[in-house]
Amino acid sequence: MQTAAAKIRYTPEEYLALEEQAEFKSEYHNGEIIPMTGVSFSRDRIITRLCAYLLQALQDKNYEPFSSDVRLWIAKYHKFTYPDLMVIQGQPQPYQDRTDTLTNPKLIIEVLSKSTQDYDQGDKFKYYRSIPDLQEYLLINQYELDVQQYTKTDSDFWMFRAYETAADTLSLTSINVELTVATLYEGITFEPAKS
Secondary structure, rough: OOOOOOOOOOOOOHHHHHHHOOOOEEEEEEEEEOEEEEEHHHHHHHHHHHHHHHHHOOOOOOEEEEEOOEEEEHHHHEEOOOOOOEEEEEEOEEEEEEEEOEEOOOEEEEOOOHHHHHHHHHHHHHHHHHOOOOOHHHEEEEOOEEEEEEEEEEOOOOOEEEOOOOOOEEEOOOEEEEEEEHHHOOOOOOOOOOO
């Protein structure tokens, strides 16, 4: 008679110790360690160009962008994730004085991939909404011109807006920055749809 192998569960401290030695990044979901999926040229181009744009736009302002090398701790759900891009206001609020893990993003940006888009649009957004400082969530589709923006209102409701043309101006109200959708997709060539 075979027995199912017991699922290994880790504490946050065990995960962080393993992550410091790991060759590849993994997320932490309430005791489970989940390997992250690969990257693509388009995804990396979008993230790199957007980070460079935000660095310039936020110069001399009280905001700072962080790339996907910085982890996010979501206390309510006991999760560590690596958002593609986060922007904080003021000083970083680290998790347990760590210099690699934040707790206070004002804006989170994710570039959708085929393997993560359902998670990014569903459960992950639910987890992100529990972060008190979070005011805005932006999802960028790397396969076609499609940007989804969620903005938190003063009444704690989340408003949705979709952008589907390059000429649209995207207003990141949480950090007082505007840019065109074309700026997000600069240098990206979409593959023709397969029939």
